[in-house]
Amino acid sequence: MLFPEVMLVKNIREKAIEVSKLAKNCEDLKYFSEEFANDIKMILKNKGIYVNLKVLRTPCELPQYPNVPGSVEMLLEIGSENFYYKEIITFGWPS
Secondary structure (H helix, E strand, C coil): HCCCCCCHHHHHHHHHHHHHCCCCHHHHHHHHHHHHHHHHHHHHHCCEEEEEEEEEEHHCCCCCCCCEEEEEEEEEECCCCCCEEEEEEEECCCC
């Protein structure tokens, strides 16, 4: 990857975590994550960059334990004519 792509990946990763950590409950976590992903997709689509950012796993999936601390896993894929990058982002939530 070239330097601009490295910075793009780093910035999206950091902002995805930051936005998700703003959530106070499971509903907010889902909404914030989806809205951020949609915004990033739309912005970068016009620049010829494909982005797939989606939540794979959250502590919210355990109905008997809503809003308990745990890990969130997100898939981040970024691609263009010149590069492709894929990563699973894992972070603690709520924090």
